[in-house]
Amino acid sequence: MTSEATTAPVIRADGRTADQLRPISITRGWSKQAEGSALIEFGNTRVLCTASLTEGVPRWLKGEGRGWVTAEYAMLPRATNTRSDRESVKGKIGGRTHEISRLIGRSLRSIIDTKALGENTIVLDCDVLQADGGTRTAAITGAYVALAEAIRFARENKIIPASSQPLTDTIAAVSVGIIDGVPMLDLPYVEDVRAETDMNVVVTGSGKFVEVQGTAEGAPFDRDELNALLDLALLGTEQLAAIQRETLAEAP
Amino acid sequence: MTSEATTAPVIRADGRTADQLRPISITRGWSKQAEGSALIEFGNTRVLCTASLTEGVPRWLKGEGRGWVTAEYAMLPRATNTRSDRESVKGKIGGRTHEISRLIGRSLRSIIDTKALGENTIVLDCDVLQADGGTRTAAITGAYVALAEAIRFARENKIIPASSQPLTDTIAAVSVGIIDGVPMLDLPYVEDVRAETDMNVVVTGSGKFVEVQGTAEGAPFDRDELNALLDLALLGTEQLAAIQRETLAEAP
Amino acid sequence: MTSEATTAPVIRADGRTADQLRPISITRGWSKQAEGSALIEFGNTRVLCTASLTEGVPRWLKGEGRGWVTAEYAMLPRATNTRSDRESVKGKIGGRTHEISRLIGRSLRSIIDTKALGENTIVLDCDVLQADGGTRTAAITGAYVALAEAIRFARENKIIPASSQPLTDTIAAVSVGIIDGVPMLDLPYVEDVRAETDMNVVVTGSGKFVEVQGTAEGAPFDRDELNALLDLALLGTEQLAAIQRETLAEAP
Amino acid sequence: MTSEATTAPVIRADGRTADQLRPISITRGWSKQAEGSALIEFGNTRVLCTASLTEGVPRWLKGEGRGWVTAEYAMLPRATNTRSDRESVKGKIGGRTHEISRLIGRSLRSIIDTKALGENTIVLDCDVLQADGGTRTAAITGAYVALAEAIRFARENKIIPASSQPLTDTIAAVSVGIIDGVPMLDLPYVEDVRAETDMNVVVTGSGKFVEVQGTAEGAPFDRDELNALLDLALLGTEQLAAIQRETLAEAP
């Protein structure tokens, strides 16, 4: 945060200052079946991200010598405080699920050199086991780790050449919002529902924007508020990028 | 645009400068059946917006003395250059359709005082008859006109008191993007597919943001590029707001 | 009508005599994206017909040297006086929609020489923008114009030889019905709901029947009534055929 | 047939003359579970019709003191010569199924006095066990018998007063068509696929039309051909009505 004066004194329900992330934990390789996986926690939000690598690409991409990365997001029925019906039982996927799946896929593709991936496909499945706000940003941040692991797997198993570098950068995401006029970082559910403005920001390891999705839930927001939120988001994603680096640096 | 030097000299394929809107046309009352309607054109993009007013609200809102506004977006199969399968035939709605319907609904609700609307529901149907880029921003801009007409209808037919003011502001939207490094306003399809960054911005008549949705399609974008795009968007939505006012000022 | 004495004196709510069509308008080329298109109006009924031409045929027809023509009919949710749920949202197509799509497809195929069309497919989309009775007959009549335009396009773009004549005749359709014992031509919604017998008749430019679909909504009908209705239908389709010819004769 | 000279000498593949029905058999009460049932056979076409009577009516009809009659048609997957996929497995009902279900429902409602039925609902299920052309006309003819049985059941079980007469007439249906220029009655599959024109006619016991659905499969048809087909249809339905009367006259 640029302006300590404004936000630092606010102490939130969970004891954090306005510009603090929740405790972040990433357990790499949580799933033994997938080529890459990570169980990521942003406080009580817990998302299992797996990366499934298969040779070949969707039909519309065949023969172009490029790979494909896509994502699917879902929530267990009792990830939330009250149980929701399963989308498989309802027979259709809701708009919110679709929207988040597309966001995760776009975000990860933004740091992939599909030529270097060869004609291979990686599907990122992000299943929310427990939800407490920020599930889509945790999913993007965790999916990056699963993706990096799957690419390491591809290299080690000679699916792509050892010299291939399909990852052009790292990627992380965080939510920010304005509550009672104060911009805050990484909102848990209890803050999220009260936010006047809610923004999800996806940022590369080099500090550039991939997605900026700001929504006025209550009152519209002005240019200054937008800037304060972007400052907070950059602060948070920088820390997330550091945690990602550490996690991936550990021996597998 | 802040920086004339950068953008003014660029002449686009359709003869516009970088900071110019396409020809905008709004035909109010195009549909005789709906309580409110508008056929809106942003160049060759043509969207029919109808507002359907019914007494009563969805069950989860009953008894709270508040109204409800929602939206559904769809595209005719041959609105685009090649025909798409109908979503009704496929038996499910795609992620993009869902996402845009939700965006339109949120945008319009941001300028509605639901208390003043009473326990009434307004559904905005935005059907794209011809698509040439910017269909979602045209839909929001046209839906506002249909919504305003429906509220006028409600007042004239004593469904709400003559003194009720459910509209707290006006709302318009425009797309902006960066093409070959140049920020540009109101992208037609041919530009949209080439844009490195693509942003849809929803702005109130009073110049505040309701939605900012920026996506790096190619390279990630930095803070300066983001600012240049927001400047352009505010320029465009200000002009759209003026056209909306004129349209609604005409005798019905 | 055979019997002037019976029907001529009746003046309908909209000022027409029993054997008069509503004002008919056909705007050819209304859509810029499709190979052929027509916005057709039968009074307040307004249907947008587009023809999409693609090379190739469905799998079951491959290699036979013949083309394929099919149609899809749909209604915008607020084409009618009260809003209907979208079939895409409901996840299934209703029986009425299916039935009308099939009727339009069969009608147009009856005047097509599929050999002369070569292995090309034309899909006619008939979307009802405003409904006031007779939407299926307007759709058939308008779809013919879009189809003829698409075939002209195919010839001009050398998709079929310049000498090919895939159209063997013209086709038009009209509704007729018995109201208070009086056979009437081209029923608007207000008459349609009151009709004892309702009949849709599809007729070639040379005056032969392609479809005769008569339904007793109230009392069953006898042979004389059937004959009176067929007379009226032939009268109406002859006039529609003349309007189609004029529309297509105009420079594109 | 009006003109013996034309049609009588033609001997069809199954040995019939042009104006002859196939062997007709109706087994009343074939199903022990339903309030009314009939297994009907038109040659090798075999349809099981059951009538399910329940108290109450659909919501939109409540409180009007009137009953409701509706129908559902379906085909077993191996009713036909090659197996079709089940519509339940495909997850949607095809257009043809929808169309025929609606036709059967309309036909039966045309001879029902819904006031006399009271607020009761009768659903006719017509399941084709074996298909050899004319399944929809056999279904209508058999459904009438099941319906009459269910009404007798309602009377005997005092669900409606003993004096109620919900049936205003009887109803039967037959297919007719033109093959090699010759109008023929009651087409089996092998003739149906060759017919230039195909017509299904639904006729009351008193000889009036309820539905006339004629379709030119090959060449369009003229007024004389239409008249010849209607003559044949009336001949056939008169015989079917006689068989229905006999069936229902037998002790249960």
Added chain:
Amino acid sequence: MTSEATTAPVIRADGRTADQLRPISITRGWSKQAEGSALIEFGNTRVLCTASLTEGVPRWLKGEGRGWVTAEYAMLPRATNTRSDRESVKGKIGGRTHEISRLIGRSLRSIIDTKALGENTIVLDCDVLQADGGTRTAAITGAYVALAEAIRFARENKIIPASSQPLTDTIAAVSVGIIDGVPMLDLPYVEDVRAETDMNVVVTGSGKFVEVQGTAEGAPFDRDELNALLDLALLGTEQLAAIQRETLAEAP
């Protein structure tokens, strides 16, 4: 039953002793369209089983020189005492239907030598026309007859060599259950709903088990009860196997 003392004195509502089957009837070749068919009756339960033989196998089995046998089970809406909604209308197949289809398929595959069948597929459709308990066991028992007929057809039509023996055994199934503490054979609906334990047993002609599916509907069951039920099941399936043999021995 091994122990006459326990069960013989019990006389059931339909006059049977505890160890007696209902009257069993199998009409082979009931359907003229299918390569094999049987209408099977266990008392009032009536199931139409057809076998559809097609050359070729599902994609995942291609090129392995083996055939495939699968089954689909369904119930007519009014097979039961009160009408159920059609699964085709609901747009999805219920869990019970799925479960039984899979059971029938597995049971029949257990006595098939897929090598001897060659690359051919047989689909068994088991449609319940009337349901009075034991529909799945009747379906398996009848499907065997249809399957055997289809294999005879394949041999006679030289689809498989005259010397091929794809059937390695026969297969039949029966339900057993404990009612008021007494193990009973072949439960009709009225007994089925009262059973504390309900078991479906699929047994080969040589007396070995293919499926044992026991469920405690009320109180859990012990080892002795399980044994008594298995004894009864073997008694019943032995009789069913004899009836199958007789049916297939008759000249077609």
Added chain:
Amino acid sequence: MTSEATTAPVIRADGRTADQLRPISITRGWSKQAEGSALIEFGNTRVLCTASLTEGVPRWLKGEGRGWVTAEYAMLPRATNTRSDRESVKGKIGGRTHEISRLIGRSLRSIIDTKALGENTIVLDCDVLQADGGTRTAAITGAYVALAEAIRFARENKIIPASSQPLTDTIAAVSVGIIDGVPMLDLPYVEDVRAETDMNVVVTGSGKFVEVQGTAEGAPFDRDELNALLDLALLGTEQLAAIQRETLAEAP
């Protein structure tokens, strides 16, 4: 196992003897949102079971003073070695999923006194996070722990009286199978695919059967083999019951 001589010497791929369970782990309260939860592991099989308690019962049970317990089973797309499509994306639930959900629900209901539960509903969600054989038996065993926790919750929060004892017993399940002629306990995936006979057995804490589901995947099985499998299953479920008791005895 009755016959040590037969099975003890066999050492399986994972080092177990034929009558040994895999390492079992139950983490109670793994999910913070649900009224009851357990993460259960049978070797590498890992299932998250949550119990959702809500007041009220389904409509068909209202006013009877009894509660309801039901279950839903699902697998994450990459729980298995190769990724499966999501059932929510396919828009329908597969037969296997349906079948297992029903099995879990029935099993748990068998040890519930629904009167003592009052008009409350408990939904057990069993989501397979990692699959290595025996997922349905792990799900039943874990769901019991989640259910017991939810009932404790209900008692502590006075949703049911402190003296209510809705649980009448405990319940656990295990798979058994015959591999190369040897009956074995608790099969991992690699054994499961090779098993000639596969059986899932659900047993109460008091050693009675609730479900016995044996299937011959290869050769049919005889009475002796069935008995050997049941012996093994009772051995395994007794150990599982002990682990459940320990888990639930720990302070929450």
